[in-house]
Amino acid sequence: MGSPTETAPPGTGLPSDGDSTRTAPPPDGPATLEVVPVRHYARWVAVAAVLVLVAQFTHGLATNPVWEWGVFGDYILSDTIVQAVWVTLQLTAYATVLGFVLGTVLAFMRLSRNPVLQTVSWTYIWVFRSIPMIVQLVFWFNLSALYERLGVGIPFGPVFWSVDSNSLIGTIGAAVIGLTLHQAAYAAEIVRGGVLAVDEGQLEASAALGLPRLRQIRRIVLPQAMRAILPTAGNEIIGLLKGTSVVYVMAIGELFYQTQVIYGRNGRVIPLLLVATAWYVLLTSVLSIAQYYVERHYAKGADRSTPPTPLQRARRLLTGVRSAAARRRDPVVPRSSPHPESQGDSR
């Protein structure tokens, strides 16, 4: 700790020239003061405690037979599970895309000056935030019980064309509809919040330049709103990914349903729940990483310079360590280090 690296220049209060102090402490001995950084003893104790806990937990995971890692290994990449992961991903993707498209439309309806659109949007959000998702899913699942046939025709008049509703939507379709309608209500509020966060002057400038209305929204408002939308939307999509597990009530072969089917057959509950958990963690991690880069993309122009990516940061750290090591191997001879006093004069 108390290496010569941390010696300060003699009490002049001037910034030190790094190289000269590192290799050659100033000659005038008595004035040389050593800087001792604060020592965080408590932090070291905490680190030790955490390490012990982590070691214990890992050891338990690895050695306790309850986890049945063999079974885990058998199923984690099995066809059934991979297939189920694919279904989960599809449900998430459809509901995310459709939910946010519908949500964006609802948000702009709510923000429009047209009172009819405002009311429709407000009512939609009110209704679909009020109904628990699982209730809605079961409702759509049983749709055919309510409306056996969906038809096209004159309102309250004759029907020209109709179709059996269950065959039209199917189970997966019903799940996507349920998830989408639910998601859209939340997405609408997220998008609206983002749009409200954009400075009003931006719309004024767009209007003053005569940009077409849609262009104002797509090119000027939404990209800036994304900064406020993304963190919450990321939460929402990750929530949805895991929320798809609710559709097990509709007997759709997504990840959680298949896991249950398998442990219902073989009774290996814990390792199969671990399989599901591992997949959810993996998918969530991928989404989180994607979110980081998407946020970075929309941060363009928000700061004076874009922050480096973790990869760039790691590379910089590596090169930094390497050059530091090189310096240690063959220390640089200070270029005729100037006296602090003469530096002071030049001020």
Place this chain on the structure above:
Amino acid sequence: MSKVMVDVHGVRKSFGPVEVLRGVDLQVRAGEVTVVLGPSGSGKSTLLRTINHLEKVNSGWVSIDGELIGYRRSGDKLYELRERDVLKQRTHIGFVFQNFNLFPHLTVLENLVEAPVSALRRSRKEAEETAHRLLDRVGLADRAGAYPRQLSGGQQQRVAIARALALEPKVLLFDEPTSALDPELVGEVLDVIRDLGRTGTTMIVVTHEIGFAREVADTVVFMDDGLVVEQGPPSEVLDRPQHERTRTFLSKVL
């Protein structure tokens, strides 16, 4: 004498119960610079905003180069235009804001290219050539790739002026273009505006810079309490004001 480019006729505008413009008449001839002075709250910004129809008027009308703004006349009735048509009319009217209002997520070049491409349907190549020429004109040829937040306030306002010019408007409106700037940056922006005035751009400039008004304006308009109190060449309005209110105002800002 050149033709009337901007004609503001009997414009009244209220926000709720408060009448902010109480019958304003103003004519600006092609190629002339009109500077609008007046105390804060006198309705200067509102007047500019009614000229490009960012605010609707309660009565009266505005025309640019003989074309009614925001309305279509049929007989003795004025029909409100659809938003799409108003947007098209606005491409003839450049507006420079106090707070610049550049698009922060677009580069300087993209800021300049956006409106010509999407509102005037110019080709991107043509729009970029114009943009580079305009950036050169405002002294920022080397900053085309920068984002607005990487520029100083004065540079941002010069980009905003170039952005307005990119549409080749018939008239440029400035709403206190230097009020948000640090004192040492005011000059560079006024230089650009002065230069435009010399080359015959029709402009209405709301400002508190009396020296600039004296030097650049063909006409100075003094507004107070929603009315044009007096107008005329700077030598008259600034040096021999006829009205008490003008004198009081000038004594405060000079």
